[in-house]
Amino acid sequence: MDIISHGLWGGIAFGRKSRKSFWLSFAIGISPDIFSFGVFWLATFFGISQRPDWKHGPPDISLIPGYVGNLYNITHSLIIFALVFTILWIIFKRPVWEIGAWGLHVLVDVFSHSYRFFPTPFLWPVSDFKINAIGWGDPRIFFPNLILLFILYSWFFIAKMRERKKWTKNKY
Numbered sequence: 001m002d003i004i005s006h007g008l009w010g011g012i013a014f015g016r017k018s019r020k021s022f023w024l025s026f027a028i029g030i031s032p033d034i035f036s037f038g039v040f041w042l043a044t045f046f047g048i049s050q051r052p053d054w055k056h057g058p059p060d061i062s063l064i065p066g067y068v069g070n071l072y073n074i075t076h077s078l079i080i081f082a083l084v085f086t087i088l089w090i091i092f093k094r095p096v097w098e099i100g101a102w103g104l105h106v107l108v109d110v111f112s113h114s115y116r117f118f119p120t121p122f123l124w125p126v127s128d129f130k131i132n133a134i135g136w137g138d139p140r141i142f143f144p145n146l147i148l149l150f151i152l153y154s155w156f157f158i159a160k161m162r163e164r165k166k167w168t169k170n171k172y
């Protein structure tokens with residue numbers, strides 16, 4: 001999925017408690033792509049890696065340096081996510097739910113990437129089984145995603161407004 005959608009999904013799923021929790025979930029929701037493709041983008045910006053041609057859709061996979069694939073394995077694995085989630089649970093003595101936005105990012109990617117470009121290595125390093133889904137640029141995924149996000153956020157803001165109204169009414 002595109003990076004903004006990932007942030008919005010993370011925020012609505014795990015950050016409804018407060019503004020701080022929302023932005024934390026948003027940031028965690030986009031981080032798997034920041035720490036893989038974001039790193040690659042920076043490397044091309046500083047001329048360390050060569051920028052492939054994106055004009056005609058995703059470039060040939062052979063043009064993407066190996067380290068991007070390695071970072072993608074780590075950031076897009078449900079096993080690594082579960083491990084970090086458990087470790088943080090032990091450290092903080094409670095589940096840090098905002099981290100769930102990472103797991104959700106991987107799940108969403110599993111069903112919105114095809115074999116053509118970075119299918120999700122969600123079982124890495126145990127297995128390299130991947131699902132050949134429809135890429136998120138396809139209208140069959142792209143538009144339903146936008147509509148679903150729009151509905152969820154409308155519901156969220158309406159519920160928030162109602163809550164606030166009730167609160168002010170009770171106060172006076």
Ligand SMILES: [Zn+2]
Binds near residue numbers: 001032033076105109
């Ligand atoms: Zn991703």
